[in-house]
Amino acid sequence: MAGPIVYHRGPDFPELLTGVVEDAKKLFPTQDELFLLSSSGSGVMEAAVVNTLSPGDRVIVAQAGNFGARWTDICNAYGIEVVSVDGEWGTSIGAERIAGELTADASIKAVLTTQSETSTGAMHDIPAIGQAVADHEALLIVDGISSVCAHPLDTAAYGVDVALTGSQKGLGLPPGLAVMTLSQRAAAAAENAKCPRFYFDISRYRASLSEGRGPSTLPVTLISGLRAALDLVENEGIAEVWNRHARQAGAVREAIWSIGLECFADSPSNALTAVSLPESIDGVELMQRLSQSYGAVIGGGLAHLRGRVVRISNLGFVTDDDIRFIVQALEETLAWMGYRFDRGSAIAAADKALG
């Protein structure tokens, strides 16, 4: 990315672009059409909605967290009626609840959900939700922004019609590039979707991508970065990338449990671990001490979880030693802040899980 900026109408760009589009499919994996957009994750969520739905359509939003709730905000903005299937933060929505709503209302056009809910560390069981949706006409639209690379999001096997991800999560790149896949069913829906759209209109992208260009200027530096990230994934193998995320998130969970703490999520994601803190420990102070004493950046609790939860990510190209380092730093800082536990047990549990 630090090399000279590739001219997006220059002779080398089409090969770069078509190569990353093909290779990005291996991340999910998917054989579907794949689009690269210049936006944040929220932008590609809007792209998924406006390309497949119409004002007045009814959809199910299955969510229990900050980023799932964004689906509702986007649908509301476009006059799409939301049947909310929600739960307490930290829970995951069961597929049977979605199946029930679909059976009760045949007019539902789509089910929108989040694979890994970053605000709570919870994972939705997309294969189960996909089975629930498969008996109905509704499209399944999945925000995989923070889950792709941590979990498979196999669009054909799971029955996912639209899958999303972003550059700044599992791919370890700066933010600004987003990815959307579209099944044949979703592409057919796009033909009839009445939501107004220009910037995110995939028909513009489809027309120009066949010429190796974007319809507008693409973030060329991030596309060069994506090439490098995809090469790293190819080298490691996507199955091993998933294994690594499972191993590292598992190690963080074992470490947490070994010192008497709990994960906030009922069904924890392998992208990050949200840790419920004991009453005596303020999460904001914990984050500050980790940053000041160890240079370690972890996430705080969002909204009403501020101070009550901290979130430890292992998304991207994290090493096992990075995990050992953060567990060690957490142990030392919790002890310093007066939390009582068997010193050394967290790092021992993490070490054992990392193998």
Next chain:
Amino acid sequence: MAGPIVYHRGPDFPELLTGVVEDAKKLFPTQDELFLLSSSGSGVMEAAVVNTLSPGDRVIVAQAGNFGARWTDICNAYGIEVVSVDGEWGTSIGAERIAGELTADASIKAVLTTQSETSTGAMHDIPAIGQAVADHEALLIVDGISSVCAHPLDTAAYGVDVALTGSQKGLGLPPGLAVMTLSQRAAAAAENAKCPRFYFDISRYRASLSEGRGPSTLPVTLISGLRAALDLVENEGIAEVWNRHARQAGAVREAIWSIGLECFADSPSNALTAVSLPESIDGVELMQRLSQSYGAVIGGGLAHLRGRVVRISNLGFVTDDDIRFIVQALEETLAWMGYRFDRGSAIAAADKALG
């Protein structure tokens, strides 16, 4: 930009963000509200439309080129009626034509135009258009994506309500970050604008910017880059940046004229020079030879101008020696391709103009 990625919820981000937002105002210059968006130029054009207008509104699009025509496409996508005030590519729309349409139709809600039309190298006289619009209720919305840094776009002095630019033009950064200013009149229009919007909704940006954050993940790497670009501008002085663009574009024009060629645009911009080629010279071949023999990248003709026009940009942080280099390379390549002229006259004319 090559440093560690700044965490967009980390402690250092708010100061960085509020600093670049304030300093970016000096580029236009403007005292208006300013927003940074994660999108290409087309995205921020859509943001300007959806935040200030409603379906069924009537607007004037004043354009004579590829990027001006994009205003019409965006308005069409949102059900906004366009009164087209257009002209042949290479011309600029006179302010009196816009004044005439505004007088004839009091329902016009906005005038949308382009300061520097990159497809033709033409400049619109924004001060004159601003005067024409000032007698009416309509908002003036100006695409300054490729003109900011090359020309002033003084929002208060010219009467511009919404001004746009992007990271990849005058600021010399990679693409992916866009800038929009909003006058008080435009902000009031936004309160009543009925176009559906979520990602580009400035009320979301306004709410989070006061906390030093974006409503979604901002392209933090580009924001660090913007900090560096704004420091360069501050160092040189924005008036000198405008002078430099005027001097360098002037030198390219003098060089072109000295060898019997013409600028394609009637009123050439200081951001780039579109050169009309003689029948005997194919523009595509000229570009290829410049690239292969000199490593020099210039733009080709878009749409029906392919092969008939080449476009030489001096936008960004270009040195006078860069201009001498491209003029010399152009002379040698035109001579090699059989175009007859007084050898050495182009570089002499450029040298004289550069002073």
